[in-house]
Amino acid sequence: MALLNSHTPLFSLRTPIRRCTFLGRTRSCLRIRASAARSCAIPSVAIAPATSQAGLSFPVLINGCTGKMGRAVADAAISTGLQVVPITFSSKEKPHKTIHVGSVEIQVYGPSYKENVLSSMYDEYPDIVVIDYTAPDAVNVNAELYCKIGVPFVMGTTGGDRELLYKTVRDANVYAVISPQMGKQVVAFLAAMEIMAKQFPGAFSGYSLGVMESHQVGKKDISGTAKAVVSYFQKLGVSYDMDQIKMIRDPKKQLEMVGVPEEYIGGHAFHMYHLSSPDDTVSFEFQHNVCGRSIYAEGTIDAAIFLSKKVQSKDDKKIYDMVDVLREGNMR
Numbered sequence: 001m002a003l004l005n006s007h008t009p010l011f012s013l014r015t016p017i018r019r020c021t022f023l024g025r026t027r028s029c030l031r032i033r034a035s036a037a038r039s040c041a042i043p044s045v046a047i048a049p050a051t052s053q054a055g056l057s058f059p060v061l062i063n064g065c066t067g068k069m070g071r072a073v074a075d076a077a078i079s080t081g082l083q084v085v086p087i088t089f090s091s092k093e094k095p096h097k098t099i100h101v102g103s104v105e106i107q108v109y110g111p112s113y114k115e116n117v118l119s120s121m122y123d124e125y126p127d128i129v130v131i132d133y134t135a136p137d138a139v140n141v142n143a144e145l146y147c148k149i150g151v152p153f154v155m156g157t158t159g160g161d162r163e164l165l166y167k168t169v170r171d172a173n174v175y176a177v178i179s180p181q182m183g184k185q186v187v188a189f190l191a192a193m194e195i196m197a198k199q200f201p202g203a204f205s206g207y208s209l210g211v212m213e214s215h216q217v218g219k220k221d222i223s224g225t226a227k228a229v230v231s232y233f234q235k236l237g238v239s240y241d242m243d244q245i246k247m248i249r250d251p252k253k254q255l256e257m258v259g260v261p262e263e264y265i266g267g268h269a270f271h272m273y274h275l276s277s278p279d280d281t282v283s284f285e286f287q288h289n290v291c292g293r294s295i296y297a298e299g300t301i302d303a304a305i306f307l308s309k310k311v312q313s314k315d316d317k318k319i320y321d322m323v324d325v326l327r328e329g330n331m332r
């Protein structure tokens with residue numbers, strides 16, 4: 001397969017992201033390439049069957065269960081043996097609406113019930129962990145509610161006002177894991193970028209950067225992960241604005257140009273970062289391409305387990321991230 005060279009326009013139809021099948025795999029592909037010299041009703045808790053995580057069975061309340069990630073996390077929680085609280089929140093009032101996850105019937109509550117329902121749940125199940133996979137415009141309001149009630153939570157939802165999010169949670173002094181990226185292998189890549197940025201600030205001064213991210217059509221915001229990676233490139237000396245990130249949401253382009261397998265058009269996260277030296281003689285390319293959602297669902301369950309242990313051991317009430325989760329031995 002031809003490598004990108006300095007004359008190749010970034011992310012044009014002629015520069016498809018190499019599919020994961022390049023490495024003989026079709027899922028969760030992380031590629032890093034460097035090249036030089038022109039190469040390139042408040043029901044009670046439903047207890048799911050206990051499985052592999054022996055001894056770990058605390059209640060989780062998953063917000064956004066009618067959505068794709070919420071659903072994937074609910075499935076993963078059940079197969080891990082966690083107790084799934086049969087309640088979830090929605091942006092709309094949907095009286096009597098329920099959804100089924102395994103044998104659990106989950107009641108969907110609209111915004112006007114959120115506070116009462118959540119505080120009753122917390123009273124009844126003081127060891128509960130909330131998991132949020134809702135929408136960018138719900139991030140701040142939901143975090144404010146979790147903080148008001150004081151319930152530990154995992155915030156997987158991206159977007160919203162991130163500075164305000166962190167301030168709200170810091171001021172409230174609650175247990176939280178916040179991360180725009182729950183896929184542990186991708187988190188390890190982000191951690192490596194952070195180390196590089198700390199150890200070699202300015203190493204890529206003068207380099208130009210192109211960033212492309214492709215997600216399912218319903219994704220509203222710019223990839224939070226791409227923004228995190230860009231923030232490290234900025235520390236490495238690259239001049240780049242977040243609004244330069246090229247978002248691809250058109251399924252036709254995703255199939256033909258990006259190379260997303262057809263069965264994953266409805267659920268994928270392909271990211272590509274291309275760096276070129278000022279004279280175009282050196283280029284670097286980083287990619288992480290995820291098909292499906294299991295990588296995030298598994299990481300989210302690890303984050304919830306991590307948080308539950310922090311609460312039980314009365315560790316510091318603070319904001320943790322996925323690197324903290326990996327450091328405590330969850331890179332399995």
Ligand SMILES: NC(=O)C1=CN([C@@H]2O[C@H](COP(=O)(O)OP(=O)(O)OC[C@H]3O[C@@H](n4cnc5c(N)ncnc54)[C@H](OP(=O)(O)O)[C@@H]3O)[C@@H](O)[C@H]2O)C=CC1
Pocket residue numbers: 063064065066067068069070089090091092133134135136137138155156157158159179180181182183218219296
């Ligand atoms: N951290 C990570 O690793 C990952 C993060 N994400 C992020 O997770 C979020 C959700 O993604 P995805 O599941 O694909 O999105 P979906 O659109 O499929 O689902 C969103 C869900 O949130 C609910 N929702 C929307 N607004 C509100 C609200 N105001 N209050 C309560 N519930 C609400 C929706 O229900 P209804 O329509 O009934 O209101 C729906 O169930 C996105 O921000 C995405 O970027 C995704 C993958 C991985």
Ligand SMILES: O=C(O)C1=N[C@H](C(=O)O)C[C@H](O)C1
Pocket residue numbers: 158180181182215216219222223224225226268269
């Ligand atoms: O919405 C998604 O799907 C994803 N969102 C996260 C992000 O914005 O970084 C993580 C991953 O890209 C999938």
